[in-house]
Amino acid sequence: MTNLETKYKPLTDAATSAGVQDLLVREQDGVLYINGVAPSGAVKDSLWNVYGQIDPNFLSGDVVMDVNTSVDASVTQVKVVTESSNLNIRKGPGTDQQIVGKAAHGEVITLVSQSNEQWWLVRTKDGEEGYAYAQYLSAEL
């Protein structure tokens, strides 16, 4: 076990015991890459808390953790989880794309496609269809 693996063992152990699927821990050029699919948002949060305990404020730059919650392909409704503001819905995947609609904070909208990892195709109640930033959408309604 390398120094880095030892340093972050509580984190990878927590991921294993929390039931993270397809967990992949790899080290390359002094960075530990942790990938997997968390069973829930709560598990993802708890893993980030463990990470923050080992590396306060995440400033060491020796971990890249991409553990996302699985959103089942059957999910068709997602909730807008912005801080408080409206969520922009854009013509294409990117902030350089024209805004074609907005969804309110807390609103539940229709998920059309997750084909793009960062930008999901959604449809509002008013029938406006476009791309919204996936981080602001949650399958936990």
Next chain:
Amino acid sequence: MALLLALGFSSCKQKDADVQAAVETKMKANADASDVMVTVNDGVATLSGVVKDDATKTAIVSAAKDVKGVKNVVDNTSIAEAMTVAPPVIAADDPLMNNVMDATKDYPGVNATVTDGVVMVNGTISAANWKKLKMRLDGLNPKRVDGTQLTIK
């Protein structure tokens, strides 16, 4: 006669056991073959278990042959399937920069640059928001996310 046979038999068994112990010691000495099991019957050493690679196979067979009392070696070991773990995927700078811009846009006061997959973040941000931003940036397949230039409020 029966007694003699029995004696001969038991001494032969004893000899096999000694030879087996000697071969086992040799296997243990090789880290890539430490799980190899050895049985010796009438001077024929049989090796079984899993070894790292072909070179290890060759090495342990020759090591076993060198043990005094080994007449022949039967190699029943198999080679461990290579644990091929794909290296982490690192995004190319251009798409990464676009995604980093999208991710940081909601945090005024924070700037980010991308060089060879390394996302360098600077500016001022609250600890809670930095956690959120780091989560996002880590999801963009960066080589590294460097926040050492940040001022965390």
